[in-house]
Amino acid sequence: MSTRDWDQDAIRRDFPILRREVNGKPLVYLDNAATSQKPVQVIAELTRYYRDYNANIHRGVHTLSQEATAAYEGARARVAAFIGARAPEEIVFTRNATEAINLVAHSYGRAFLEAGDEVVITELEHHSNIVPWQLLRDQHGVVLRYVPMCDDGTLDMAEARRIIGPRTKLLAITQMSNALGTIVPVAELAALAHQHGAVVLVDGAQSVPHLPTDVAALGADFLVFSAHKMLGPTGVGVLWARSELLEAMPPFLAGGDMILTVSMERSTWNAVPYKFEAGTPNIADVIAFGAALDYLAALGMDAVRRHERELLGVAVDRLAAVPGITLYGPADLDARGGVVSFGLDGIHPHDIGQVLDGAGVAIRAGHHCAQPVMQHLGIAATARASFYLYNTPAEVDALVAAVHDAVRFFGRVRV
Amino acid sequence: MSDLEELYREILLDHYRSPRNAGHVPGATHSADGANPLCGDAVHLELTLDGDGRIAGIAFSGHGCSISQASSSLMTEYVKGRDADAALAAVGDFQRMMIEGDPPPAADFGDLEALAGVAKFPVRVKCASLAWKTLEQALADKRGASAAVTTDERSL
Ligand SMILES: Cc1ncc(COP(=O)(O)O)c(C=O)c1O
Numbered sequence: 001m002s003t004r005d006w007d008q009d010a011i012r013r014d015f016p017i018l019r020r021e022v023n024g025k026p027l028v029y030l031d032n033a034a035t036s037q038k039p040v041q042v043i044a045e046l047t048r049y050y051r052d053y054n055a056n057i058h059r060g061v062h063t064l065s066q067e068a069t070a071a072y073e074g075a076r077a078r079v080a081a082f083i084g085a086r087a088p089e090e091i092v093f094t095r096n097a098t099e100a101i102n103l104v105a106h107s108y109g110r111a112f113l114e115a116g117d118e119v120v121i122t123e124l125e126h127h128s129n130i131v132p133w134q135l136l137r138d139q140h141g142v143v144l145r146y147v148p149m150c151d152d153g154t155l156d157m158a159e160a161r162r163i164i165g166p167r168t169k170l171l172a173i174t175q176m177s178n179a180l181g182t183i184v185p186v187a188e189l190a191a192l193a194h195q196h197g198a199v200v201l202v203d204g205a206q207s208v209p210h211l212p213t214d215v216a217a218l219g220a221d222f223l224v225f226s227a228h229k230m231l232g233p234t235g236v237g238v239l240w241a242r243s244e245l246l247e248a249m250p251p252f253l254a255g256g257d258m259i260l261t262v263s264m265e266r267s268t269w270n271a272v273p274y275k276f277e278a279g280t281p282n283i284a285d286v287i288a289f290g291a292a293l294d295y296l297a298a299l300g301m302d303a304v305r306r307h308e309r310e311l312l313g314v315a316v317d318r319l320a321a322v323p324g325i326t327l328y329g330p331a332d333l334d335a336r337g338g339v340v341s342f343g344l345d346g347i348h349p350h351d352i353g354q355v356l357d358g359a360g361v362a363i364r365a366g367h368h369c370a371q372p373v374m375q376h377l378g379i380a381a382t383a384r385a386s387f388y389l390y391n392t393p394a395e396v397d398a399l400v401a402a403v404h405d406a407v408r409f410f411g412r413v414r415v
Numbered sequence: 416m417s418d419l420e421e422l423y424r425e426i427l428l429d430h431y432r433s434p435r436n437a438g439h440v441p442g443a444t445h446s447a448d449g450a451n452p453l454c455g456d457a458v459h460l461e462l463t464l465d466g467d468g469r470i471a472g473i474a475f476s477g478h479g480c481s482i483s484q485a486s487s488s489l490m491t492e493y494v495k496g497r498d499a500d501a502a503l504a505a506v507g508d509f510q511r512m513m514i515e516g517d518p519p520p521a522a523d524f525g526d527l528e529a530l531a532g533v534a535k536f537p538v539r540v541k542c543a544s545l546a547w548k549t550l551e552q553a554l555a556d557k558r559g560a561s562a563a564v565t566t567d568e569r570s571l
Contacts, residue, residue, distance in 0.1 A: 023418070348480035350454045350542065351423075358419045366454055380455030380478060409419070410428065410481070 003300040006307065008392060011299075014039040015390050025360030028395045033178045033206060033339055033386035034364055035228045038292070042231055045291035049284045057283055058257060058274070072283055075290030082293045083223065084214040085240055092239040092246070092273040093286055097205040098128040100224035100239035101172070103252040103276065104201055105132035109170070111250050115141030117169040120193075122147040122155055123376055124177045124184065127369040129203045133172060143167075149376055153180040153329040160189055168198040175207035175218075179370035179384070180329035181339030183207070190219035199245070205229060210308060210337050210388075212301040221245055231296060232289035235282045246272040253278040304389050308338035311387045311396055315340050318400045323407060328382055338387035344403070347410045349383040355409055359402035421532040422539065427485040434484055436491035440472040449549030451541050456483040460549045468499045475546065482539050487546035489527050499554050506551045513540045
């Protein structure tokens with residue numbers, strides 16, 4: 001696909017929500033790590049399906065069903081192309097990244113891991129990539145180990161080399177921390193795990209929306225991400241896996257669509273990836289996700305990353321000058337996504353978020369579903385601004401101005 | 416008054432800056448822990464009931480946003496010296512002020528009235544309510560015990 005020029009005004013016009021006001025101020029949406037906004041192209045695709053060819057898929061001879069099936073499978077092919085998968089059959093649609101991780105923990109974990117086998121994750125993980133493995137530990141007897149983070153938010157690579165070893169059977173790591181923005185050197189860790197014969201799951205919920213992705217270069221065996229963080233609708237997640245793995249794994253959920261034949265005694269499984277898509281899938285949202293991928297591909301993920309890196313640089317520079325601020329996360333901004341996590345002396349993140357909301361600036365305040373990261377930093381919460389392709393330097397200015405306002409508003413608070 | 420000024424009344428910021436009854440009650444007869452998992456607010460409450468069922472001493476510790484800290488401080492100030500039953504009735508009054516947006520009840524609600532503006536900010540109601548839910552928990556067993564409470568949707 002030919003790439004489109006980076007025309008910031010044109011991009012912003014594609015996102016109707018950016019024209020609204022919040023508390024009498026223009027919306028400055030900086031909570032993109034939680035979920036992204038949607039362009040008209042995606043919204044239109046969603047309504048086009050419902051208006052013009054709404055039908056169930058994979059089972060009708062009628063025209064509408066064939067059109068819907070073609071659109072749904074077309075989206076699958078777009079996902080495969082977007083991440084450099086070998087074939088659309090390597091793409092399984094789930095509800096979200098969380099469900100995709102649970103699918104792997106449940107299906108691969110129970111079939112191919114044994115009691116005593118080690119599953120290695122990291123201290124940087126989102127709860128989604130912790131709790132499924134804790135369940136597998138409690139119910140199946142695997143040993144769960146954590147690679148620690150360093151105080152600057154990077155992963156402790158020396159510890160990683162010590163912990164990943166012959167007992168490691170599965171390594172599950174985030175490629176980008178949602179709490180701090182840390183970009184983890186996944187390819188290096190995957191190579192290490194592979195030397196020991198382990199399989200590697202990469203949580204791409206934050207990285208796939210913001211960085212160019214090529215599963216071959218990543219060296220992963222499984223990659224998961226969510227459509228809603230990358231301009232797509234809620235309710236769609238992706239599991240990519242090498243097809244040999246998908247072939248070998250037993251089903252996760254069971255029911256219609258995932259079977260070939262059913263008798264009263266037994267059933268046989270449908271081919272991959274349908275084996276893992278039980279029941280009527282989220283047809284409309286998958287189709288609309290295809291439009292989101294077209295949008296990102298047209299801009300080019302290299303350009304998206306460049307844009308966010310610029311905003312990050314400006315934001316970090318300007319926020320560093322705010323009195324009483326603590327900036328968390330890696331100092332090397334080239335190893336960090338468009339995320340600024342910070343705290344202000346004597347002002348709780350919740351209160352920062354409130355004052356910013358009053359200025360129309362939407363950020364996140366809390367533990368970001370990454371409580372081990374917060375515990376490591378010895379804090380309960382941070383305020384977090386996270387950027388996407390529609391954000392502008394002027395919006396960074398609005399953020400910085402609102403943070404200064406918060407400092408003024410709370411005055412010389414000391415607790 | 417802007418919405419923000421209505422939420423963050425000066426008296427609240429004052430209690431946040433200089434919390435009253437912060438710390439511990441030596442030989443407390445009752446205690447409870449409250450947490451607001453969503454924002455990580457946590458409060459530990461200790462109190463002593465005297466022979467007449469009056470709250471003779473009360474103190475809180477923990478961490479949280481300005482609203483949760485100010486509410487803890489104001490709550491302890493209000494209930495100190497009161498009968499346990501009167502304190503429990505005040506919990507009900509306070510919750511009605513938060514959730515139903517009722518006007519502050521008794522004339523002697525005093526500085527607590529400053530928290531009425533929180534009712535307009537549904538996500539912050541939990542912050543303001545934490546200390547009160549924790550007080551209710553601490554008094555739930557009048558013989559003296561320790562307990563834990565969280566403010567999620569169900570408990571509000
Ligand atoms: C790093 C990371 N992993 C996993 C998830 C879970 O995504 P979802 O809630 O869409 O399943 C998130 C979302 O916040 C995330 O940031």
